[in-house]
Amino acid sequence: MGTIYNSDPSELIEKTAEELKKVESIKPPVWAPFVKTGMHKERPPVKSDWWYMRAASILRQIYMFSPIGISKFQSRYGGKKSRGYKTEHFYKGSGSIIRKIVQQLETEGFLKKDLKSVHKGRMITAKGKKFLDDISAKISKITAQKAEEQKKEEKAKGKEVAAKKEEKQEKNTEPKQEQKEKPVEEAKGAIQKEAKPVKKEVPIKD
Helix, strand or coil, X not given: CCCCCCCCHHXXXXXXXXXXXXXXXXXXXXXXXXXXXXXCCCCCCCCCCXXXXXXXXXXXXXXXXXXXXHHHHHXXXXXXXXXXXXXXXXXCECHHHHHHHHHHHHHHCCEEEECCCCCCEEEECHHHHHHXXXXXXXXXXXXXXXXXXXXXXXXXXXXXXXXXXXXXXXXXXXXXXXXXXXXXXXXXXXXXXXXXXXXXXXXXXX
């Protein structure tokens, strides 16, 4: 059975984002197409569904590294800002975006607050674990099917290559036999030409 630890992170995030689109409580706000994800960014995100991708990424990281607070996510999604000839500086990501996504995931029941441990923050619930585990299991099944199909294709290609090699070998052997037979026939003809009947000289009587 596949888990999030042995599945491709990018593929898992894409599939999770597709599944989160079906959830009613997780929706991008009105200002989502126009806002930047941090001070270090120059423009808003290019993808129209970036809100669901960010939510899927946050859910995956909380599954793996919970409990996590908003400040840690800000540093994770931050980056260096280009300031021209000046030196680059690191800026944290937008806390408002992360906070709203976490609240949406929490209302759906995927996350909850952890107040008992030393490092307080959000942690994943059983519902959230099941949600991600089911997606990773589907991904593992698809990858297994693709691997089987590739093996079948490789076997078929190997058989074709072997058949072509056999045909080439047969074609190469036939001309050699003909070449061997031709010199023998030529030698026989030459011997027959040389072995002409000798005419006996009959003595002429006076």
